[in-house]
Amino acid sequence: MENRPQIHPHGGFDAAIDAAQLDTDYDARATVSQGAFDDIIARYLSCSQAAASEHMRRANVVYDPCGEGFDLLGPADGNAPAVIFIHGGYWRALSRRHSHFPAPMLARHGIATITPDYTLAPRATLAEINRQMRAMLAHVWQEAPALGLDRQRIHVVGSSAGGHPAAALAAGGWQAEFDLPDRPLAGVMPISGLFDLAPIRRAPPQSWLNLSPEDEAALSPLRHLPRDPAPMFVARAQTEAPGFIRQSDAFAQAWGDSGARTRRLCIPGRNHFDVILDLCDDNTALSRALLDLIAV
Template identity: 60%
Template sequence: MTFDAHLDAALIEADYDARATVSGDRFDAIIAEYFRFSDQAAALFMEAEGVVYDPCGERLDILGDGGTGRPAVIFIHGGYWRALSRQHSRFMAPMLAAQGVATVVPDYTLAPQASLPEITRQMRAALAHVWHNADGLGIDRTRIFAVGSSAGGHLAACLASGGWQGGFDLPQQALAGCMPISGLFDLAPVARAAPQAWLNLNAQDIHDTSPLRHIPAQGCPMVVALAEKEAAGFARQCRAYADGWQAAGHPVDHMVIEGRNHFDVVLDLCSDQRDLSRALLRMIDASGGL
């Protein structure tokens, strides 16, 4: 049975409607904060802007303090695969740069202009670009971490999934750690809800892009995080993915961030004094120190 197959259509819509968990004014204010903090980060820490990482033409930014042999965090933005950009998504760079960690922020072609399998392929190409060019970027390729929010959490988990690395000349597990935040990990319910209008998922797409169905034999440390105030479907999927990672024998933490919602939780990465950022920094530190 596929994930949440027992729920009727009305419950699926409600349980996967993240936007309904905050008011319109609050949503607009949070998106404005993404942009404001990201602009500040770019002004202070931009190393390389608009690097084309794949023949598709999409670009990524690299932010940091210009060091060498650094850990790197690839941060993938959310927006239900059809909104936002790397310009909204640089806000954690100052916090990471203070710890000697580079931030890599890729764009991807938004749906419906690109299918979800193509968006997933683009993010894997972004990781491959960073891995293969790590020396020139001042990055330690053995210490690359994927972090993402909402749709970006799904895409970060796709980078930790198994079975795709050979096509990009990568090792079986190219990540040193992964932190999906408020992510989705089985796309079957999404295909029964509003996002299907712009995703047009078929059965093969659902299988291929559902990280819960592709937990690898060689896993990396994983932190599955979510906000206290999430739509119920997101909360169920985060729990199921953490359980699946643990059942495979891989290290995993499941954490709920109190007082935060689906959209503002990721802003906790702006400060090293928040539980979310501390969990990320612990994972990076455990890979070889900060």
């Protein structure tokens, strides 16, 4: 079928596509002009600063000996559902300071927002970034009562490269090592994410990720579907680089085939970078889908 994962035995996802085409197919930055890109990143920061000034509850909660931390924003009712928002930046850019902007919308619905940092590549390997995000989730889940959160209603949203650890947190096989139940998440929504690393290992991001064949196999969520999958909404913008479209379609297909509640969304009129700013507005299709996933 056209939308099924294109996993090939001697090369992985997208193996039939030559390297030059992969450079284009995974170049999200080329889908918008420099001016549009600069404006969108500035909006991330300005909207996040406004959100933090009104909704910050706890800043820089260190979740792991690595020293990275997260911010907690939103309601303090003692048992709030939470959304962990993992930023993008192709694993090498941006931070939690750019990621607070969904908090006001979520707070209006009684939902807390958690924005974690992770050590950026190339200073950290992708394996270490994934480990940090697992440690972050374990900290949030285990400390939920002290943080005023309901550990049974923790959701993860990830943007672009942040969609990769979001999906990886929902994948199977790692939770016991972090003293977590097999399904610690109530729902997951990767937005414009990446789910199989085979083409990434053949494309420009390899220059800062330095992925091995073992990394490709171990760190690709598409290859580690869990036995008890959480509900999964896979979203993307109308304007995306082709590789991101193929990956979102394949991951949504595979997750749905596993038996989980799965929804696929294409947000019209948005690009790879501005689509997540729709989470500032209660009435966008993206926000409505996230609220439906949380079902508060």
